[in-house]
Amino acid sequence: MASISTTAAPKRRTFGELLSSDLRALPVVIALIALWIFFSTQSDIFLTPRNLSNLLQQSTVVGIMALGLMFVLLVKEIDLSIAAIHGVTSVLSAKLIVDYGFSPWLALPAAILIGAAIGSCSARWVNWVGVPSFVVTLGLGLALNGIQLLLLPATARYGLMGTGVEYIAQTTIDGMGAWMTWLIGVALLASLILSGVARRRRAGLEVSTLHGVVLPIAGAGVLGAIVVLVLNANQGIPLPVLIFVSLLGIGGYVLNETQFGLYLYAVGNNDEAARRAGIRVPLIRMAAFAIAGGIAAVAGIVASSRTLGVGVFSGGGVGGGTLLLESIAAAVIGGVSLFGGRGAIHAALLGALVIGTVQNGLNLMGVENEVRLIVTGLLLVLAVSIDKIIEKLTGQQSF
């Protein structure tokens, strides 16, 4: 009967149950470690600070793209135009800077806003006309590719050297600066966790000090310290990496802590239930597409700074090319479901690292590009298959 045990000790969960909930990322982490072990046996250079720093930098563009796309995938939609948004906004901002003499301080934020606006337009079309987002964004992507070509000059390229944009990719934070950055990050995380714990304690709810406080803070601190050590042994923290990590932090906060984040998951799982609960589903969808568009533009800025210019190739070339496919693949490998309502923020990081590692490692082994595509493709299928197999074996649908 009324067993009012407010602090009912949680039943010890089986490993299978953990795999489908808290340890969902474990297979990807294991795969990543296995890849690193494999490549370190194949190449002496792989584990050097210089190469790891490179690997991290190479992963940022796809990682940022995947992070933005996640918001759309969470609401059970897809945006195939993110690569085209990435391309067209980076060309547009380059044109503003080179042809019209705009300051990057103006042109780059404008690019982000335009990216968000484009994303919100496709959401409007999906909401009001009811065309599936797959079709809307496929068509929009091609149209944007056309606009990108129209915006380019006869030379088909804008060089960005000397405009100030190049500093984004070239800036690194080294030495004490890197450690200060680490300290700020850990402090922010700790204050977030501790304030949450304090609220729970005040409300009379139990909190496990070890699992709820010590492990997350110490884990993030140690992991961050290792990354900083490695990066400092090279040139310090590259600004693109810091941008990616900051976006991950903000994204994680939004998804885990805010009402909007919760609504993304609710809409993705059961939009009718969300609607009946009074959630403005079209608005949530539009915000998700706008975020994906804006973040795609951020990735475009980082990419154009790395390549010191924009051209036909920006945004993965016509059709989005490998940039689009790898962005989707990164999110899915990281554990974001294409069927909505499932996926945590670290998916973008893990997925991008897997793809970046394969690319970097195979390059070091001197293997051709073809093999890289084959391996990445197989990894994608494998990642989703492992997920399905775990679901079948444990009988637990993972969320």
Place this chain on the structure above:
Amino acid sequence: MTATDSGGLENKSLPQKSVPLVSMRNIQKSFGSVHALRGASVDVYPGEIVALVGDNGAGKSTLVKVMAGVHAADSGDFEIDSKPANIRTPADATAHGIATVYQDLALCNNLDAVQNLFLGRELTGSSLFGRRIRRAECEVRAREVMTRMRLGNLSLTRPVGAMSGGQRQNIAIARSILWTPKVVILDEPTAALSHSAAQQVADLIRGLADDGLGIVIVSHDIHHFVVNATDRIEVMRLGANAASFRSKDVTGEMVVNAMVGGNEGVNLAG
């Protein structure tokens, strides 16, 4: 054997001086050329479980949807606490203390019980990146409600998709009473449940009625659930009230007879 007409019954069966929480009289509703409700009436009293039964198309679902604000009535009297109420949307109904548990439960399987209970009405505070959910407070409120419903041992932190049908039904009911309604409408609460799970839901509903809530149930499960777990049965046919029974006075056969119109003496209200 014969059913009493609805007017006579209410006086006998109800507590003294009880005022209906919700009173719907002579409700008309058409969808295009389909005349779904032809002067249907129902009263809901505090502490009473009333079942709406009828064949498919009898109008019982339409009637509760009018009560829940999903459909607006074309005409008729709709009173809440003896005052005329203008209910045109689900939000209106909620604001007047009418909560609905839909047959499909309308739960998000990927969210836990606390998140589902508060969905759309989270307790939040402001933060730099949007409204931050005050999770601890939500959890405390959720636990209170669950404990009051004698569901204290239900996990609040597992995704509800991992729970059994009965547990999910209980969470949907808990969500409906979280904001202290006066009337709870349950649409086919036992449709997909095992016998024992249905019995648990019946106990739960009885507990709510004992707390003074008015309960309206739409159900096809006449023989087990309706005759055993409710107080009053309103039989509908062709968009109007066909008969009214006190649940303890009837058998399932009598109710079914009234539903299909094979019962002599049934008051075919027009």
